[in-house]
């Protein structure tokens with residue numbers, strides 16, 4: 108198509124930019140037209156946005172409410188409990204990173220750099236700055252330990268994650284059977300954990316708890332037992348047919364009916380139950396897609412070796428099916444992360460609800476833009492890092508199978 | 510034990526597989542229309558016949574990958590009923606090798622082989638791996654133990670599949686066209702392994718189109734057509750004077766191919 112002849116001399120920077128422009132933006136003629144029209148619009152919009160971010164926006168509203176965004180109305184004097192929680196998660200992340208990736212430098216260096224940058228520039232108290240640096244140190248220490256013990260540690264790390272879930276609940280809320288005395292002096296009702304912490308807790312607990320239920324429903328839907336099959340289909344199709352808000356309402360209104368009247372179900376538990384039941388139906392459909400992709404020969408080979416149904420599923424079918432659906436599961440997790448905004452209706456204050464309450468205060472009137480841009484950024488950072496991680500996991504799995 | 514030839518219909522304790530009037534239906538279509546035969550311990554039986562004649566269905570009934578609708582199948586003294594425990598007991602004693610290998614792609618070769626001994630027979634890992642390495646050595650690919658199936662050639666994969674079945678220390682091995690999916694240059698390496706297995710005294714039921722293998726290794730050949738056994742006998746009988754027209758036609762087609 109092009110009339111210029113290819114030269115074999117190394118092109119200068121200018122010419123190579125020109126070639127790129129010509130090939131990608133200027134040919135054929137209608138591309139050139141679109142480029143000419145769109146470029147000024149994009150430039151104008153970018154200019155306005157950057158000008159606003161750096162000169163017009165008043166970020167003080169974010170600075171002053173940072174704690175609220177992070178932990179919601181959690182009492183200031185109990186804040187150390189949320190730091191301990193974070194410390195546990197960071198330690199386990201470091202351990203896992205070390206146990207699976209070994210002595211690898213990019214992660215610890217970025218964590219330390221982020222920690223130092225945060226301590227230098229974040230508008231937080233001196234104590235919080237020190238805590239931030241401690242977190243970075245814990246990660247590096249965890250990774251060192253993980254890499255040192257390597258593969259032997261992996262099994263324990265998985266169990267530690269499971270255990271940490273309960274420890275986190277105990278530390279944050281003092282969750283315990285009502286007959287035992289409290290661990291902490293201050294009793295914190297679950298409504299008082301909010302902000303980003305609540306968002307993360309809801310999403311993580313929701314996906315972890317819905318995982319086994321979803322897998323069972325997916326297997327149930329393919330079962331040869333009519334009762335099991337019918338139940339699974341009904342459950343999946345009914346839940347998928349209604350919006351999450353409805354499920355949350357139902358969970359929060361109906362759950363008390365099924366339980367003895369002296370047990371008052373906590374708001375948080377109600378919200379998590381609703382999210383779990385909702386997410387399980389979608390997870391079941393994703394897993395079913397993976398199951399359908401497994402050839403019949405895999406089932407037959409497993410059966411011919413004498414494996415029973417559970418062994419066949421556990422060792423042969425599910426490991427392959429779940430690998431196939433990792434991208435779909437991550438997509439679902441990201442959607443769930445964003446859907447947690449709906450727990451507002453049962454009276455919990457996650458990130459978005461906190462944002463709304465902040466902008467409704469008289470002293471912050473007119474600062475909606477700053478607040479919403481800030482929380483949008485938080486959602487984006489989390490969602491993007493999840494999809495990035497999922498792509499990396501996929502690549503690694505593909506490589507190991509070649 | 511090593512008493513070789515005798516008439517297949519004689520009933521005695523030496524029969525490891527007994528099939529009596531076995532019928533199998535898919536919808537309205539009868540894939541097996543009444544199969545009666547016996548396999549002795551250490552006997553090598555080769556099943557031949559045109560495509561769609563029911564060969565796969567027949568051997569898949571032996572380990573209950575297909576449920577027979579009528580008749581009786583008794584394997585090593587255990588009758589195949591719909592009782593799950595009987596089915597699992599029989600599957601532990603019967604190894605199977607498939608046309609498409611059906612290796613587990615997410616596991617290394619070694620894990621493919623040790624999986625069933627470890628979780629079905631509850632062997633410790635060391636014991637299972639020791640046997641697995643012996644078997645890989647026997648099929649000639651001990652150096653591939655830590656690769657994934659996708660990294661091996663077809664012939665190597667099929668030899669892994671044979672080792673995987675042998676790891677359960679079965680009394681009977683079933684082969685369903687084990688060389689049909691292989692490139693010609695790999696067929697021999699798989700047949701060599703099977704030949705060695707037959708010589709070691711394994712009871713084998715083999716569906717194959719490899720007439721050279723059948724002639725050399727089989728104690729008995731069964732010719733099937735349209736869900737029935739048309740003719741059975743020794744290789745000499747088959748390749749020198751087959752009785753039935755259909756057998757002659759099939760042999761002439763396959764030998765001149």
Ligand SMILES: Nc1ncnc2c1ncn2[C@@H]1O[C@H](COP(=O)(O)OP(=O)(O)O)[C@@H](O)[C@H]1O
Pocket residue numbers: 535540558559560561562563564565566567
């Ligand atoms: N799962 C099935 N459903 C329906 N028909 C089947 C099924 N499996 C086999 N058949 C039919 O049964 C007949 C025998 O099949 P098969 O035993 O695979 O033959 P062969 O192995 O001799 O080629 C064929 O006509 C085939 O179409």
Ligand SMILES: [Mg+2]
Pocket residue numbers: 564565566686
């Ligand atoms: Mg067949």
